[in-house]
Amino acid sequence: MRKTKKEMLMEAVREPKKSMDSILLFLVLLLVVWGLIFLYSTSAYNGRVKFHDPAYYFKKQLFATSLGLIAMYLVSCIDYHIAVKFAPLFYLASMGLSLAVLLFGQEYNGSKRWLSIGPFSFQPSEFAKAAVILFLTFLITNSQKKKDGIFWMAGIMLPLLPIVGLVGTNNLSTAIIILGIGVILVFISHPRYLPFIGIGVAGTVFIAIFLGAASYRLERLKIWRNPEAYEKGFQTIQGLYAIGSGGIFGSGLGSSVQKLGFVPEAQNDMIFSIICEETGLCGAVLLIMLFALLIWRLMVIATHAGDLEGALISGGIMGHIAIQVILNIAVVTNTIPNTGITLPFVSYGGTSVVFLLGEMGMALAVSRRGKRESR
Template structure:
């Protein structure tokens, strides 16, 4: 009888050992999959959107497609390589990266600065491809503020700490505006700064009050501007006026906006069909860049627009998941900053195309044409995957 009880206890211990767990590394293949889906979808839409213009201008309908496809493949490999590195290496590079961003933006004012489409925002170093240094500032702000918040610890809730963080982010935003005349990037940097401070601060009410005041002042300012500055020569003021009354500027600054709206309206539920856009035949200037979402709506309709939103929604969900399960605060804040950046760019781009806000020149991540944009976005994705790789879950180990 006693032997039977002993055997029973031993059996229970044996069965419980079947559920014994071990710590296992994690790699977010779901994030990799949605990134590749977005890039592939973007390449398909880029070819459809740009083939006519590329044929007319370069006698090669795949001119834009080939360039974007080549850099996209290279950037995917680069992102996977970055993900294999320990993201804590960024801690030692925080201040050099912060300083380098300002120096690179300063180079725009020198002979290295390159002008395109009436804006001098790029730099060209030798035979290297030109790039926008303001994109470096976005990553610099995310890394620097994440590190500073970790160093501040509980003191981050003090007014002094918030002012220091706001100053660090604000300096990069100011540099982007002054040195590269890139207001849209400056706004994104300011919003990333505010978002990271909001996430790190234990209180929500002051931020909600501040946001409400800013929104109220913005509405009042727009109402005043629309009545007093119709004759202003500032292109930024004209953008606000075009946003408010695009039909009054149909033959000038409002032409692109109206043509984009016509493209969206003609798409209906399922669109004209892939490759069958009419507006891309020169009616929507630079359709492969900021306005590519309007061509998606025209060719694929509401269905295509919702598909894009679902893909971006899932991408943001994966970033949120990584931020929530990051092994430390630095990794969590790093991915949170990336989440804020991508969310802002998607919202700004689609809002501009729908004429819900003035034209900002913000590209649609992973879909719009642009080597600089895809390169720095994939650097951020590599960092997010690097944080995800450090997540450890408990998995069952079955013992026979």
């Protein structure tokens, strides 16, 4: 006799839990500590100049990180099947918040990305990434059609377009990440590779149209090709100077020159350039290796997940981290046009670190219910 969804959910709740993945937890904590150290080093000058407190950014990030660690622990103790069950509500909430940003959002550096509630402000786009992972997991696992063919893939990706449109209006990088998460989750659940060529072509066309819809996005392409010719290319040039001056071993922690006002808002998107200047090629490679190990561990958890829902959640988180790290480093090194994207766990941003740690909590929850030990 076929079990109902409610019965399957109750069985999952009663299933004995294992200990969480200690390797993933260690890597996350290591990246968090690394991020706080370099955030203080990078932001001390700006904090002193703007707020007469060199630890201003550090204290705010430390507070957000503390909240994120609490959220990570609480989420890791919750059965992820329950989160998937409420995924449509999370997705609708993310759309509502993204719409609210367009209507009532706080503008910063020419972009509306923040909602303010009293003394607090947050970026709904960070919530949208986690909501999309859960929502696509819900759609794929509840799909009644055979998971095969271009039409099934299009049916899964189509519901993402509203949130991509809302978020992408002022935050193209997050829109790209959301699309990338969708492609990765469909790839995990789809048995054939050939239809992905069609998805790739459609995605390329969509991004090209989206870029052409606003003149400032086309301007970014021109700046990327020749940053010296444009005033807005100053940040890119100074970031490249920071990377080049770091050499093999760097100038030493706290000894960056480019963070002294030469790289605007160095603690945000361009923090990787300051890390390169202070720790050199060795420090940059070490940080990239830490991210690679984190992505590998998420892949291991996805591979050993007890069911498709767990595999999709871990795979979606893995895709999110991988895409965001690659995009940030590519922007800082001027490999791709500037899209304004943070480096996970390292760049300044309270909303980002809280939701990233929440996603790590979901991955730890999946590891608790793996089908076998993944060490």
